[in-house]
Amino acid sequence: DVKVTQSSRYLVKRTGEKVFLECVQDMDHENMFWYRQDPGLGLRLIYFSYDVKMKEKGDIPEGYSVSREKKERFSLILESASTNQTSMYLCASGDPGQRYGYTFGSGTRLTVV
Amino acid sequence: AQRVTQPEKLLSVFKGAPVELKCNYSYSGSPELFWYVQYSRQRLQLLLRHISRESIKGFTADLNKGETSFHLKKPFAQEEDSAMYYCALRYSSASKIIFGSGTRLSIRP
Secondary structure, eight states: OOOEEESOSEEEEOTTOOEEEOEEESSOOSEEEEEEEETTTEEEEEEEESSTTOOEEOSOOTTEEEEEEETTEEEEEESSOOGGGOEEEEEEEEOTTOTTOOEEOOOEEEEEO | OOEEEOOOSEEEEETTSOEEEOOEEEOSSOOEEEEEEEOTTSOOEEEEEGGGTOOBTTBEEOOBTTTTBOOEEESSOOGGGOEEEEEEEEETTTTEEEEOOOEEEEEEO
16 A cells, blocks of 8 residues: 655644645655645645656645655645645655556644744 | 536435535546545545546446536445545646545435
């Protein structure tokens, strides 16, 4: 079974803090993704990566950046957290082509106060 | 632009009744469609893919290219089906998957 592990289940941060969300997968997948999940809006893609040191913007990249220094790890960075970034963040990984869809992590619920 | 639409935010049915969760998509190419499910306090997981034409937990979904739909169906709902369901579309040009806004299915005893 593919495992996608997100380091924190719950986080509370203050406005203006720099926040790191970590994600690790153990199946040698090339592709990794960060989504945020909000009621009524579904899952919205923030950033994704096809390979180490490669990244592409998704649909809502503003206020976020990412880092992929190793194949198994994909980090989401909130440079200066704001209250409108309070959300559930989901990491996913997939094989090339994603014929079998993605495998998701259990999510990090971030609250910015 | 590619889009996935789930018109119902909430669907409530009685146990034993048929269930249909609606999904429509817009994509000019050849789509690959998925249904994902998220049970309470669990991670989002793949339920089924249209290319495999399988039935999982009694659910089926047929791709209708003419109507650009991929509705999820189950003839007899069970209480354990209560969950959040997302329809998703993979479009080949970007090898990404986009999701609908989700439908919360609630099964009443």
